[in-house]
Amino acid sequence: MINVAILGFGTVGSGVAEVLEGHRELITQRTGRQFRVKYILDVRDFPDSPFGDRVIHDFQTIEQDPEVDVVVETIGGAGVAKEYTQRALRAGKSVVTSNKELVACCGHELLQLAKEKKVSYLFEASVGGGIPIISPLYQCLSANEIFEVCGILNGTTNYILTRMIGAGLSFEAALKEAQENGYAERDPSADVEGHDACRKICILAAVAFGRHIYPEQVPTEGITGVSLADVDYADSVGKKIKLLGRALRNGDGTVTAYVAPHLVDQSDPMAGVVDVFNAIKIRGDAVGDVMFYGRGAGKLPTASAVVSDVIDAAKHMNTKKYLDWQEGGEDVCASADSLVSPWYVRAEGSAEALRRALPGVSLLARHGAADSELAFLTGPMSRTELEEKLAGLSFRCVLRVLD
Numbered sequence: 130m131i132n133v134a135i136l137g138f139g140t141v142g143s144g145v146a147e148v149l150e151g152h153r154e155l156i157t158q159r160t161g162r163q164f165r166v167k168y169i170l171d172v173r174d175f176p177d178s179p180f181g182d183r184v185i186h187d188f189q190t191i192e193q194d195p196e197v198d199v200v201v202e203t204i205g206g207a208g209v210a211k212e213y214t215q216r217a218l219r220a221g222k223s224v225v226t227s228n229k230e231l232v233a234c235c236g237h238e239l240l241q242l243a244k245e246k247k248v249s250y251l252f253e254a255s256v257g258g259g260i261p262i263i264s265p266l267y268q269c270l271s272a273n274e275i276f277e278v279c280g281i282l283n284g285t286t287n288y289i290l291t292r293m294i295g296a297g298l299s300f301e302a303a304l305k306e307a308q309e310n311g312y313a314e315r316d317p318s319a320d321v322e323g324h325d326a327c328r329k330i331c332i333l334a335a336v337a338f339g340r341h342i343y344p345e346q347v348p349t350e351g352i353t354g355v356s357l358a359d360v361d362y363a364d365s366v367g368k369k370i371k372l373l374g375r376a377l378r379n380g381d382g383t384v385t386a387y388v389a390p391h392l393v394d395q396s397d398p399m400a401g402v403v404d405v406f407n408a409i410k411i412r413g414d415a416v417g418d419v420m421f422y423g424r425g426a427g428k429l430p431t432a433s434a435v436v437s438d439v440i441d442a443a444k445h446m447n448t449k450k451y452l453d454w455q456e457g458g459e460d461v462c463a464s465a466d467s468l469v470s471p472w473y474v475r476a477e478g479s480a481e482a483l484r485r486a487l488p489g490v491s492l493l494a495r496h497g498a499a500d501s502e503l504a505f506l507t508g509p510m511s512r513t514e515l516e517e518k519l520a521g522l523s524f525r526c527v528l529r530v531l532d
C-alpha cells in the first residue's frame with residue numbers, strides 16, 4: 130500500500146484525491162500497487178466532501194507517520210509550501226507538486242535535498258497543466274542538444290485573449306470566467322502580468338539547459354498592455370497575439386529567456402491554440418521541432434499530471450530516479466535586448482519621420498484609428514536598434530513578431 134498525504138485541498142488537491150480514488154482499480158492494475166489518500170491537510174474543514182474524514186490541520190501528523198510514502202503539495206506559493214516540502218523530504222517522504230512558484234525559486238535546492246534523502250521531488254504538473262512535458266524533455270529528449278523552448282505557458286491569459294477576441298468579452302469578464310473555471314492563480318496578476326509564465330519558462334530552461342534560472346533573471350511582460358486595437362492590427366496582417374515564454378541557448382552557452390506577448394502567424398500551429406490550452410515547442414539538434422499540446426490548467430488535467438508523478442515516485446521507492454540541474458548564477462543569462470526579430474509597433478508620431486527612419490515601411494490600417502496613430506511591422510532588428518531608430522516616436526505597444 131502506498132499512502133499519500135495531500136497538502137491543500139483546493140482546485141488541484143481535490144482533483145488529485147478524486148483521480149487517485151476514482152481510478153483506484155485502474156492504477157492498481159497498471160502498477161501492481163494500491164494507493165490510498167491517508168491524510169488531507171488544509172486550513173479549512175470539508176464536512177460535505179467524501180474525503181472530509183481525512184482532513185487534518187497539523188503537518189506534524191503527516192511528518193511523523195512512517196506509513197506516509199508520498200506527500201502531494203498543492204498549497205501553492207513559496208512560504209509554508211516550502212517549509213512543508215523540506216520537512217517532508219527530510220522525513221524521507223517523496224514530494225510531488227504542481228507549485229511552479231516554489232520549483233522556479235527553489236528547485237535546485239529542493240532537488241539537492243531530495244537526492245540527499247534518497248527520495249523523489251517531482252513536478253510534472255508545474256508546467257503545462259495536464260501536458261506531459263517535464264518527463265519528455267528530461268527523459269525522451271535527453272539525446273538532444275536543445276536549442277530552444279518556446280510556448281504558450283499560461284492557460285488563464287490564453288483563455289482571456291480567446292474570449293476577448295472571439296466573444297468580445299471585456300478583460301475583466303474574461304478573467305472572471307477563468308477564475309470561475311479554476312484556471313487562475315490565487316493572485317491573478319501572476320497570470321496577466323506574465324509571472325506565472327516566467328516561472329514556467331525558468332523550470333523548462335533549467336530542465337533543457339541544466340542550470341537553474343531564477344525568475345528575477347527573466348524579463349517579463351504580460352498581456353495588460355495589449356489592446357483590441359493591437360488585436361485588430363495583428364488580424365489585418367494574418368497574425369494572432371499570444372503570450373509566449375521563450376528560452377534560447379546561445380552559441381557561448383548562455384541562455385536568453387523572456388516572457389512577452391508576440392504576433393504569431395496564422396500558419397504557425399501556436400496561433401490555433403485557444404482557450405485554456407497550452408502548447409510548447411522544443412527544438413533539438415537530432416529530433417528537430419517537437420510540440421506538446423493540451424489543457425494548461427484546471428482541476429482534472431492538472432491532477433492527471435500530479436497523479437502520474439505520485440505513481441512514478443512509488444515506482445522509484447527502491448530504484449532511484451533523480452531529476453537534477455546545476456545551481457544558477459549571473460553567468461547563465463544573456464539579455465533579450467540583443468535578440469533579433471521583426472517587430473510590431475503601435476505609436477504616436479509623424480509618418481514622415483517614420484518613413485525616414487524605416488524607408489519602405491507600410492502602415493497598417495484599422496477602422497476607427499486616430500490620425501496620429503501609426504502601426505507597422507519592421508524588418509528583423511534588436512530591441513536596442515529599434516529604440517535607436519524610432520527614438521522620435523511615442524511607443525504605445527511594441528511586440529515581437531515570432532519568426
Ligand code: NDP
Pocket residue numbers: 136137138139140141142170171172173203204205206209227228229230254255258311312313314315425426427428431
Ligand atoms: P487553491 O487556492 O484552489 O488551493 C490551495 C488550497 O490550500 C486551498 O484549499 C487553501 O485554503 C489551502 N491552504 C492555504 N494555506 C494553507 C496552509 N497553510 N495549510 C494547508 N492548506 C492551506 O489553489 P490551486 O489548487 O489552484 O493551486 C495549487 C497549486 O497548484 C498552486 O501552486 C498553483 O499555482 C498550482 N497549479 C494550479 C493549477 C490550476 O489549474 N488551478 C494548474 C497547475 C498548477 P484556503 O482557500 O482557505 O486558503
Ligand code: HSE
Pocket residue numbers: 255257258282283284285286312313314320325425426427
Ligand atoms: N494559473 C495557471 C494558468 C495555472 O492559468 O496557466 C496552471 O499552471
